[in-house]
Amino acid sequence: MDLNADFWDQRYQDETTGWDLGEVSPPIKAYIDQIDDKAISILIPGGGNAYEAEYLFRKGFHNVFVIDLSETALRNIKSRIPDFPAEQLLNGNFFELDRTFDLILEQTFFCAIHPDLRNDYVTKMNRLLAVKGKLAGVLFNVPLYTDRPPFGGSKSEYIKRFKRFFNILLMEKAHNSHESRIGRELFFILEKKSN
Known part of the structure; x- marks a missing residue:
């Protein structure tokens, strides 16, 4: 299966987007609500319909x-x-993005890319984040599929992958998941290492 632009665009055209909550992810909403600095630069990779971007934008x-x-x-x-500024809606490949952000929000992007790209994801996140930048959001803590998205994972795998470039500030079972994801998500906050 080639997870290319045509594949994903067809899913949105056909509205076969089972991962789409139709609203901001509750754990991410709670995280956003405690951010005071509204000037920070934020990226939502593989954002899809990006209800998180809408929530952020409407909050200033x-x-x-x-x-x-x-x-x-x-x-x-x-x-x-x-x-919403059109120039901030980027049609392209996350792995080719070349700029820096203070915060990157993860919401179903990691589980959408092929597991062979997970180390590339971690390396790219490290490059995209400013010094002391944060990567936060939700990750599935269940096996899921091996031949198509969503691809699952586990807390132990994530810690092993991320610890090279990030301080793991939090990675725990989400206590406020959307009802369709209760018991299946980890909420995490990682901070880019300064070295």
């Missing part, structure tokens, strides 16, 4: 970027939030 965070392979997903965001 205007330095928010979404990158996705699907043009349809990005059009969906623009139609819901007409004031």
